[in-house]
Amino acid sequence: MIKNRNIVFLLTNIILGLGVILSYLWGIIYNDDPSLLWGRVNENHIPYIVLSMLLGAIGYLIFSSFFLYIKKLNSLTFKQFKYLINLYICILFPSSLWMPLSVLYLNTGNKLILVTDLLCLYIVGLSSLLLTKFIIDNKIENSMIWKLSVIGGLQFVFHTLILDAVYWGINFV
Numbered sequence: 001m002i003k004n005r006n007i008v009f010l011l012t013n014i015i016l017g018l019g020v021i022l023s024y025l026w027g028i029i030y031n032d033d034p035s036l037l038w039g040r041v042n043e044n045h046i047p048y049i050v051l052s053m054l055l056g057a058i059g060y061l062i063f064s065s066f067f068l069y070i071k072k073l074n075s076l077t078f079k080q081f082k083y084l085i086n087l088y089i090c091i092l093f094p095s096s097l098w099m100p101l102s103v104l105y106l107n108t109g110n111k112l113i114l115v116t117d118l119l120c121l122y123i124v125g126l127s128s129l130l131l132t133k134f135i136i137d138n139k140i141e142n143s144m145i146w147k148l149s150v151i152g153g154l155q156f157v158f159h160t161l162i163l164d165a166v167y168w169g170i171n172f173v
Contacts, residue, residue, distance in 0.1 A: 005073040005081055012085055013064060016092030027099030036106055037099075039172035049163055056159035059152025063135055066149040071138055084134060090127035091160075094120035098164075102172070118169045125161030132157050 028034045038046060067073055073081060101117035104110070132153030140146045 005076075006068065008085060009064075009068060009073055009088075012088050012092070016089065016096065019096035020092055023096045023099045027103050031103050031106070037102055037172075039168065041168060041171045049168075052155070052159045052163055056152075056156045059149075059155040062145070062152040063131070063149035063156075066135065066145050070140060070143060070145050076138075080134075084131075087127050087131045087134065091124050091131065094123045098124075114173065118165070118173075121160070121165040121169055125157070125165040128153070128157045128160040 027037065031037065041049070067084065073084075076084065097120050098117060101113055101120065105113045105117055132150070135146070135149050135153045138146075
């Protein structure tokens with residue numbers, strides 16, 4: 001059971017995570033002017049947003065390591081494990097759609113594509129919030145990695161919900 005849960009967790013992250021990375025690379029290469037993807041985001045804010053993205057990625061790696069190595073996936077009930085995997089899917093799958101939908105919207109101006117694009121970002125942001133709550137609820141006393149996971153989760157929520165969904169969404173429309 002332990003190995004099966006670890007394999008499911010790792011495959012979810014590797015396959016869908018690779019989808020996110022490849023979609024970003026595709027969007028940057030495919031789009032004639034990648035700067036259009038920033039919309040009306042203030043140019044002075046872009047370095048901070050990129051830094052936030054990197055910190056969010058580090059947070060993601062920390063809280064994912066927490067579940068893999070510290071909390072141990074086998075200590076979760078089946079229902080908790082299923083919930084955790086579904087949260088990861090709700091973060092990674094829509095994240096892989098964001099870039100292609102953004103490029104498609106820039107090329108077509110189709111409002112339905114824009115709404116779908118923004119919906120993807122809100123799904124990611126809200127799923128990140130629920131995942132951070134799940135981390136908090138799975139506290140391990142005197143665990144530094146748990147504390148770092150909570151901080152990483154909060155940074156991830158800040159980036160995905162506040163910066164991506166709200167700030168970018170308002171400035172891309």
